[in-house]
Amino acid sequence: MTAGTPIGIIGHGAIGRDLAERLLGSGYHVTVLLRAGSTSLEAVPASVGTVHTIDALIGTRPALVVEAAGQSALQTLAPALLSAGIDVVAASTGALGDPVVFDRLATAAREGGSRLVIPAGALGGLDYLAALRGTAEASVRYTSRKPPAAWRAELVAAGHDPAALSGEIVLFEGTAADAARLYPRNLNAGLTVALAAAPTPVTVRVIADPAVALNTHEIEAESDLGTASMRFANRPSPANPKTSALTAASLAAAVRRLLEPVVL
Numbered sequence: 348m349t350a351g352t353p354i355g356i357i358g359h360g361a362i363g364r365d366l367a368e369r370l371l372g373s374g375y376h377v378t379v380l381l382r383a384g385s386t387s388l389e390a391v392p393a394s395v396g397t398v399h400t401i402d403a404l405i406g407t408r409p410a411l412v413v414e415a416a417g418q419s420a421l422q423t424l425a426p427a428l429l430s431a432g433i434d435v436v437a438a439s440t441g442a443l444g445d446p447v448v449f450d451r452l453a454t455a456a457r458e459g460g461s462r463l464v465i466p467a468g469a470l471g472g473l474d475y476l477a478a479l480r481g482t483a484e485a486s487v488r489y490t491s492r493k494p495p496a497a498w499r500a501e502l503v504a505a506g507h508d509p510a511a512l513s514g515e516i517v518l519f520e521g522t523a524a525d526a527a528r529l530y531p532r533n534l535n536a537g538l539t540v541a542l543a544a545a546p547t548p549v550t551v552r553v554i555a556d557p558a559v560a561l562n563t564h565e566i567e568a569e570s571d572l573g574t575a576s577m578r579f580a581n582r583p584s585p586a587n588p589k590t591s592a593l594t595a596a597s598l599a600a601a602v603r604r605l606l607e608p609v610v611l
C-alpha cells in the first residue's frame with residue numbers, strides 16, 4: 348500500500364463508519380458512497396469523501412471497494428464495479444444465496460478481470476471449511492445464537508414474550524440461502540459458511556437464547572479428516588446490536604490482505 352491509496356466504501360452505518368476510521372488510521376484515502384439525502388451523511392467526517400452514484404465512485408479510481416450497506420446494495424451496485432475491473436469486498440454475502448445474483452456478480456468479475464472477495468466477517472475459520480472440498484463424508488453445521496433482544500420482532504410474531512424466555516427458542520433450521528433471505532441483516536454469516544464449505548452441505552440453525560449475552564456463532568464440521576468445533580462470541584456493535592463489532596475489523600483485515608505485500 349502506498350500512502351493515500353484510494354478505497355471506496357458503500358454505506359456509512361455501524362460497519363462503514365468503523366471501517367472508515369480504521370482505514371484512515373492506516374493511511375488510506377476513503378470515499379463513501381451514500382444515497383443522496385441519506386441520514387448517514389451527517390456522521391461522515393470531513394476527512395472522508397462522499398459520492399452519490401456508482402459512476403462517481405468508479406471515477407475516484409479506488410484500489411478496491413468494500414460493500415457495507417446491505418444485500419440489495421451488493422446486488423445492484425457490485426456488478427458495475429466488478430465490470431470496471433475493481434475488486435469488491437462484500438459484507439452482505441447473503442445476497443449470494445440467490446444463484447442468479449451469484450452468477451451475475453461472478454460473470455461481471457470474470458469479464459472485468461476483477462474479484463469478488465468474501466471476508467470472514469463476524470466469523471473465523473473459513474480456511475478450514477474451504478480445505479474440506481473433495482473430502483468424503485463431510486458435513487457442516489452453523490448455529491447463530493443471539494440474545495432475545497436481537498430477535499424481538501421474530502419472537503413476538505411466533506407468540507413468545509422476548510423478556511420472559513425460560514430457555515432457547517429455535518427460530519429456524521434449514522439452508523443457508525433460506526436463512527439469509529429470511530433474515531437479511533442477521534444471517535449473512537450462514538451464507539459465508541456455505542460459500543466457504545461448498546459443496547459440503549451446511550445446515551443452519553437460528554436460535555434466540557436467553558443464556559447468551561453476545562452474538563454467538565458456532566461452526567461444527569465432520570469429515571474423513573476429523574472434526575472441528577469453532578465458537579465466536581462477539582460483542583455487538585454499539586451502533587447496531589444485530590451487527591458484531593468484529594465485522595468491521597474483519598473487513599479492514601481483508602483490505603490489508605488484498606493490498607499489502609505479505610499475505611496471511
Ligand SMILES: NC(=O)C1=CN([C@@H]2O[C@H](COP(=O)(O)OP(=O)(O)OC[C@H]3O[C@@H](n4cnc5c(N)ncnc54)[C@H](OP(=O)(O)O)[C@@H]3O)[C@@H](O)[C@H]2O)C=CC1
Nearest residue numbers: 358359360361362385386387415416417420439468469590
Ligand atoms: N458478513 C457478515 O458477517 C456481516 C454482514 N453484515 C452486512 O452488513 C450490512 C451493513 O451492516 P451495518 O453497518 O450494521 O448496517 P447499518 O444499517 O448500520 O448501515 C447501513 C449503511 O448502508 C447505507 N445504505 C443502505 N443501502 C444503501 C444503498 N443502496 N446505497 C448506499 N448506501 C446504502 C445506509 O444508509 P441509508 O440507509 O441512510 O441510506 C447506512 O449508512 C448488513 O445489512 C449486512 O448485510 C452485517 C453483519 C455481519
Ligand SMILES: O=C([O-])CC(=O)C(=O)O
Nearest residue numbers: 469533534535536590591
Ligand atoms: O454480525 C453478526 O453477528 C452476524 C450478522 O449480523 C450477519 O451475519 O448478518
